[in-house]
Amino acid sequence: MAATLIDTHVHLSHRKYSDDIDDVIARAHEAGVDHMVIPAIDIESIEIALQIAERHRGIYVMAGIHPSHTKEAAEEDLDRAAEFVGHELVVGVGESGLDYYWDRTFDEKQQSFLRFHIRLAISSGLPLILHNREASADLLAVIADELDSSSHPERLRGIFHCFSGPADVGKAAIELGFHLGIGGNVTYKNSPTREALPAMPRERIVLETDGPFLAPVPYRGKRNEPAYVRYVAETVAEVWRCSVDEVADVTTQNARALFSI
Numbered sequence: 001m002a003a004t005l006i007d008t009h010v011h012l013s014h015r016k017y018s019d020d021i022d023d024v025i026a027r028a029h030e031a032g033v034d035h036m037v038i039p040a041i042d043i044e045s046i047e048i049a050l051q052i053a054e055r056h057r058g059i060y061v062m063a064g065i066h067p068s069h070t071k072e073a074a075e076e077d078l079d080r081a082a083e084f085v086g087h088e089l090v091v092g093v094g095e096s097g098l099d100y101y102w103d104r105t106f107d108e109k110q111q112s113f114l115r116f117h118i119r120l121a122i123s124s125g126l127p128l129i130l131h132n133r134e135a136s137a138d139l140l141a142v143i144a145d146e147l148d149s150s151s152h153p154e155r156l157r158g159i160f161h162c163f164s165g166p167a168d169v170g171k172a173a174i175e176l177g178f179h180l181g182i183g184g185n186v187t188y189k190n191s192p193t194r195e196a197l198p199a200m201p202r203e204r205i206v207l208e209t210d211g212p213f214l215a216p217v218p219y220r221g222k223r224n225e226p227a228y229v230r231y232v233a234e235t236v237a238e239v240w241r242c243s244v245d246e247v248a249d250v251t252t253q254n255a256r257a258l259f260s261i
Contacts, residue, residue: 003248004034005233006255007226009095009129009161009181009208012038012059013048016212016223024225025056031227032248034058035261039095039129039161041066042073043080053089060261062092064120067099067131070113071106078116085124091259093121094129095161098142101133111142118146121156127258128158130178136169143176157258162210165192167199174204179258181208184216184224187235197239206255207232207247 007028011017017024028036035058038049046063053059063084065073084090096117098110121128132139147153160173163180170180180200186193197205207229209216215224216231230244233251237244255261 002032003245004032004252005207005229005248006035006037006252007033007209007211007229008037008159008206008255008259009039009183010036010211010226011041011045011213012036012052012211012226013041013045014212017225021052022056024227025059028226029058031230033226033229035060035255036226037062037092037259039066039092040064040081041095042069043077046081046084050084050087050089059089060091060259061087061089062094062129063087063090064094064096064117064129065113066095067097067110067113068102070110071103073113078113082120085120085126090126091261092127092129092158093117093124094158095131096128097131097161098135098139099131099133100135100138107138111138114139114142115146118143118156119150121158122150122152125155128156129181130158130160131162132160140169140172140176147176159206159258161208162214163193163196165196167196170196170200174201179204179206179254181206182232182236183208183210184214184220184228184232186239187216187231188220194235194239197236202240202250203254205236205251206258207236207251
């Protein structure tokens, strides 16, 4: 039997799964994906994710506010997200981070929300899952600044989700205590993720789909789902020049230790 896998980042609370969520999860289990972690987008997404996790084995949840949603979010939304920390099915804080791709009018608010999530992760001891889109320098700088001012910097850990390179960003993230989440983009032709991956230590790599987005080859352009994380594992195996089972063993062990699942 093939080694089991963990999808460390899949938006099962997204409306694109609402019509067949049970089938999506069943296909994941059939494909050997025994555990899935659902990131938060807003408060409603946390509530939906917990409902899903309570009905299905092997499903866990994050709590937080996605950076793209901070423009409309209020300070009390952060407090409400923090209230979910401590729930037995909440194993991570996030996804937080910075997104400078669509709109640069609320960079300051994004950074403020990011600082809240960093402090929440440190105080709770849960891993912090970070979104990064065209914001590497500021993201790394904010994390470093928070660690410098923290009385327990050693407690910060987590994942730079959907890592897409370059290698120096990956190495900087690892030095700050983070793992790298490798997703469907590693399967794309001329992928910068694939170029950077050989320089990254294997004990800091976890797998994800980011479903319903970023479907891997051969499903690129279609709805992604957690069963497809095996295609990510196959590409990582090509890069590492090892078996898929070895990739599954290493990345599953990494994810289990990180999320304590």
